[in-house]
Amino acid sequence: MTLLRRILLRLLTMAITLIGVAIIVFFVIRVVPGNPIAMMLPPGAGEEDIARLKALYGLDKTIPEQFVIWLNGVLHGDFGTSITSRQPVLKLVLSRLPATLELSIMALVIAVILGGTLALTGTRRRGTRTEGTIDIVNGMALSVPDFLWGLVFILLFGVLWPVFHISGRVSPALDLPFVTNFYLFESVLRLRFDIWADLVSHMFMPALALAIPLAAIISQLLKQSLKETMHLDYVTLSRTKGYGENHVITHEALPNAVLPTLTLIGVQFTFLIGGTVIIERLFSYEGLGNMAIDAVINRDLPLIQGIVILFALIFTVVNLVVDLTYAALNPRLRNG
Amino acid sequence: MTKLTRRSLLKGTAAAATLAAAAPNFAWAQQIDELIIAYNVNLPSWDPTVGSSAVNPTIQGIYQSVFDQFILQQPDLAPAPGLLTAWGWNDDRSQIWMDVREGVKWHDGSDFTAEDVAWSLARVANPETGSPIQFVWGTLENHRVEDNRVIADVKQFDPTIFKWMYFLTGYVLPKAYYEKVGADGFEAAPIGTGPYMVEKYERNAYVRLKANENYWGGAPEFKSVTIKFVTDAAARVAEVESGNSHVTLEMPYEEFDRLKAGKLEGVAAPISDIGMIFFNDIEVMTDPNVRKAAVMAVDKQAIVDRLLSGYGVPIDTLETPEYDAYDATIKTPYDPEGAKALLAESGYSTDNPVKFTIQTTRGFKPKDYEIIQAIVGLWRRVGIEAEIEVYEVAKHYELRAADQLAPAAFYNWGNSVGDPTTSTGFAMYGPSPHSVWDGQDLIDMINPLWGEPDEAKRIEGWKGVSRYIADNALVLPLLQYVQPILHAPGIKVVPHASGALLPHLMTRA
Numbered sequence: 053m054t055l056l057r058r059i060l061l062r063l064l065t066m067a068i069t070l071i072g073v074a075i076i077v078f079f080v081i082r083v084v085p086g087n088p089i090a091m092m093l094p095p096g097a098g099e100e101d102i103a104r105l106k107a108l109y110g111l112d113k114t115i116p117e118q119f120v121i122w123l124n125g126v127l128h129g130d131f132g133t134s135i136t137s138r139q140p141v142l143k144l145v146l147s148r149l150p151a152t153l154e155l156s157i158m159a160l161v162i163a164v165i166l167g168g169t170l171a172l173t174g175t176r177r178r179g180t181r182t183e184g185t186i187d188i189v190n191g192m193a194l195s196v197p198d199f200l201w202g203l204v205f206i207l208l209f210g211v212l213w214p215v216f217h218i219s220g221r222v223s224p225a226l227d228l229p230f231v232t233n234f235y236l237f238e239s240v241l242r243l244r245f246d247i248w249a250d251l252v253s254h255m256f257m258p259a260l261a262l263a264i265p266l267a268a269i270i271s272q273l274l275k276q277s278l279k280e281t282m283h284l285d286y287v288t289l290s291r292t293k294g295y296g297e298n299h300v301i302t303h304e305a306l307p308n309a310v311l312p313t314l315t316l317i318g319v320q321f322t323f324l325i326g327g328t329v330i331i332e333r334l335f336s337y338e339g340l341g342n343m344a345i346d347a348v349i350n351r352d353l354p355l356i357q358g359i360v361i362l363f364a365l366i367f368t369v370v371n372l373v374v375d376l377t378y379a380a381l382n383p384r385l386r387n388g
Numbered sequence: 389m390t391k392l393t394r395r396s397l398l399k400g401t402a403a404a405a406t407l408a409a410a411a412p413n414f415a416w417a418q419q420i421d422e423l424i425i426a427y428n429v430n431l432p433s434w435d436p437t438v439g440s441s442a443v444n445p446t447i448q449g450i451y452q453s454v455f456d457q458f459i460l461q462q463p464d465l466a467p468a469p470g471l472l473t474a475w476g477w478n479d480d481r482s483q484i485w486m487d488v489r490e491g492v493k494w495h496d497g498s499d500f501t502a503e504d505v506a507w508s509l510a511r512v513a514n515p516e517t518g519s520p521i522q523f524v525w526g527t528l529e530n531h532r533v534e535d536n537r538v539i540a541d542v543k544q545f546d547p548t549i550f551k552w553m554y555f556l557t558g559y560v561l562p563k564a565y566y567e568k569v570g571a572d573g574f575e576a577a578p579i580g581t582g583p584y585m586v587e588k589y590e591r592n593a594y595v596r597l598k599a600n601e602n603y604w605g606g607a608p609e610f611k612s613v614t615i616k617f618v619t620d621a622a623a624r625v626a627e628v629e630s631g632n633s634h635v636t637l638e639m640p641y642e643e644f645d646r647l648k649a650g651k652l653e654g655v656a657a658p659i660s661d662i663g664m665i666f667f668n669d670i671e672v673m674t675d676p677n678v679r680k681a682a683v684m685a686v687d688k689q690a691i692v693d694r695l696l697s698g699y700g701v702p703i704d705t706l707e708t709p710e711y712d713a714y715d716a717t718i719k720t721p722y723d724p725e726g727a728k729a730l731l732a733e734s735g736y737s738t739d740n741p742v743k744f745t746i747q748t749t750r751g752f753k754p755k756d757y758e759i760i761q762a763i764v765g766l767w768r769r770v771g772i773e774a775e776i777e778v779y780e781v782a783k784h785y786e787l788r789a790a791d792q793l794a795p796a797a798f799y800n801w802g803n804s805v806g807d808p809t810t811s812t813g814f815a816m817y818g819p820s821p822h823s824v825w826d827g828q829d830l831i832d833m834i835n836p837l838w839g840e841p842d843e844a845k846r847i848e849g850w851k852g853v854s855r856y857i858a859d860n861a862l863v864l865p866l867l868q869y870v871q872p873i874l875h876a877p878g879i880k881v882v883p884h885a886s887g888a889l890l891p892h893l894m895t896r897a
Binding site: 085086087088090091092093097098099100101102104105108134135136137138139144147148203206207210211214217218219220221222224225333334335336338342343345346349350351352 | 422426430432433435438439440441442443515518520522523571575588590591592593594596614616617618619620622623626627629630631632779780782783785786787788789819820821822
């Protein structure tokens with residue numbers, strides 16, 4: 053199968069997946085108990101008031117009718133209006149997406165650096181106490197969920213040794229001269245390192261909390277792959293040529309051993325984005341996840357739909373990118 | 389390997405210094421220039437009159453910082469002259485009149501006028517505006533201005549209409565500005581006549597407020613206030629403990645006590661929210677002996693002392709001491725032996741307990757699930773076996789509106805206006821979507837009170853309703869909540885019985 057055909061097939065699958073997600077989400081959130089009208093009923097409201105509010109928000113129609121209206125809007129770029137904030141859903145989710153992406157990417161970078169360093173160190177010091185210690189650290193990192201890491205960091209680096217900000221994305225006192233919501237990237241491009249440092253000071257703890265479990269997974273898998281590779285003939289040959297152990301690991305073994313880890317990182321990245329929901333809430337980080345929780349609490353149906361579809365889109369795109377990257381790196385897959 | 393050069397060293401040092409400079413300032417400020425509040429909810433929308441946020445009691449503190457209500461509500465819930473300096477009905481109660489304060493300015497510098505009041509009332513009375521309280525504002529029509537007085541015709545007499553003017557959605561918005569910028573423009577740059585002006589707003593993150601030096605009630609002491617939306621209680625506690633924020637509210641009482649014993653100071657005062665258990669008149673709850681036993685078997689003081697660290701006030705009716713129709717003589721004492729005797733009359737005992745389901749939220753209010761667990765334990769001792777069903781508050785609203793709650797269901801009821809109609813009335817009046825008790829006798833008792841023009845007679849009538857409810861155990865009132873507020877030393881915080889945390893009431897100690 054050619055690469056082009058593979059891409060087209062994946063795009064078709066993506067479209068079907070997104071439509072499926074849209075249908076399921078739309079119907080499920082209308083069937084589960086709790087509706088937005090009941091949430092906003094003030095004391096003294098009567099049946100007429102309930103009917104009036106239902107009509108106002110288009111909830112007086114049957115669910116299939118509502119779906120057709122909503123789908124028609126989506127096809128025209130209108131994802132509806134948030135019930136709580138009365139803002140267009142698309143505008144709301146797109147304004148928060150950069151914050152979540154930046155946090156996820158920062159967490160990924162930390163995870164790769166931490167996990168990679170541990171794996172390389174463990175491989176270099178295999179059979180020693182250092183490797184044992186790394187295995188124990190990995191086990192601990194995996195057994196504690198990300199939100200608990202978050203609470204530990206708040207206590208350690210927010211209260212006891214207060215070096216990072218506990219909540220938010222950026223200090224309210226700073227005026228941001230930015231045109232996009234990708235604050236971190238734009239601060240670098242504009243050479244505003246004061247803002248960049250403030251952003252990092254806010255993002256570091258949530259990003260680290262998200263990164264630690266992934267770092268442990270990366271470390272374990274990469275170390276195992278490296279171990280297997282280190283016994284292959286071409287690695288032994290390079291040793292006999294007189295290369296040092298560091299060179300053998302990083303220049304000979306790593307390029308081959310890293311492929312399964314790359315695939316795993318891609319898959320785990322989607323889980324990492326999912327993890328932002330709780331972490332963003334804990335750190336009051338103004339991303340999509342935080343918004344998603346508010347939307348669910350308030351039964352803001354249009355906003356829930358918009359966020360879920362955006363998350364689904366991110367997941368499918370990431371998976372596509374991973375597949376294509378893997379195919380590009382692996383000639384056997386690239387040529388079908 | 390990259391060599392360490394002087395340039396790379398300088399770059400690294402500069403980056404480290406920048407990062408260090410960005411770290412929060414944890415020194416206890418002797419003079420706080422910018423007051424920072426870690427608030428427990430997000431602010432979804434700036435329009436305080438429409439949408440679901442307009443009826444969210446927790447958000448009202450932010451709204452009241454920027455907008456004024458028609459009538460001012462004091463910290464003890466009592467009304468006082470605000471934008472309206474005087475108000476009342478005509479003799480036959482076919483009209484209301486309201487005198488408007490002169491010399492008030494909107495945040496954009498334009499004059500506040502009686503036209504603004506008339507327009508604000510007419511706007512929320514219009515069903516197309518989407519006010520959730522339209523059913524109240526719609527009882528007035530034909531709003532008009534005569535000099536400095538606003539007059540409206542009464543379509544349907546509501547003795548509480550002026551109380552709604554300092555309750556949910558009772559805010560005055562700027563007519564000319566709103567018509568000029570529209571709903572979206574107002575959302576982007578809201579203005580009011582309140583003590584603070586919106587300087588910067590980041591959705592889901594914070595709002596930065598600047599003092600309104602021309603505020604008719606006097607300029608606020610803190611000239612700059614940032615309200616950060618920190619919805620997680622642990623993060624809020626960490627915010628004040630670390631010095632990142634100066635004031636926060638709603639944290640576990642154990643944390644409140646711990647931090648108050650240290651560097652921070654705190655105030656804890658009763659607010660108008662109560663915890664209660666609805667009885668739905670279905671299944672075994674139609675048996676008065678079961679209901680009365682269920683009420684008598686609950687030791688409310690012990691629950692407050694042991695589960696809420698003493699922060700709570702046991703109540704016997706749905707009226708708290710601050711409410712207009714509070715009657716201290718109505719008591720439902722803890723009497724487990726009496727409860728056993730009543731259950732025995734209906735053939736129940738600890739060996740043959742009466743069984744029903746009780747629904748509760750978990751984590752929505754302080755120790756809600758634990759309170760219900762304790763109550764179920766107390767009930768078990770007298771011969772009541774209740775099965776706990778945990779639900780989300782959204783499901784509670786839906787079930788209650790459909791009259792499908794379990795025989796017993798825990799809920800918290802807020803009534804920051806303190807009128808009996810908005811507590812006992814709507815909670816217990818059968819036809820109301822908020823009530824699950826459908827007894828005709830109670831409906832007949834309440835019916836004449838909705839339109840009773842004699843205020844004293846009306847309040848006495850509601851006290852009679854409360855007594856009837858208590859005598860027949862139609863509901864189980866539990867406790868009045870206490871709101872914990874932590875703050876840095878050097879700040880004086882005035883708690884408001886409505887639960888609204890108001891920065892303009894904060895001063896330097």
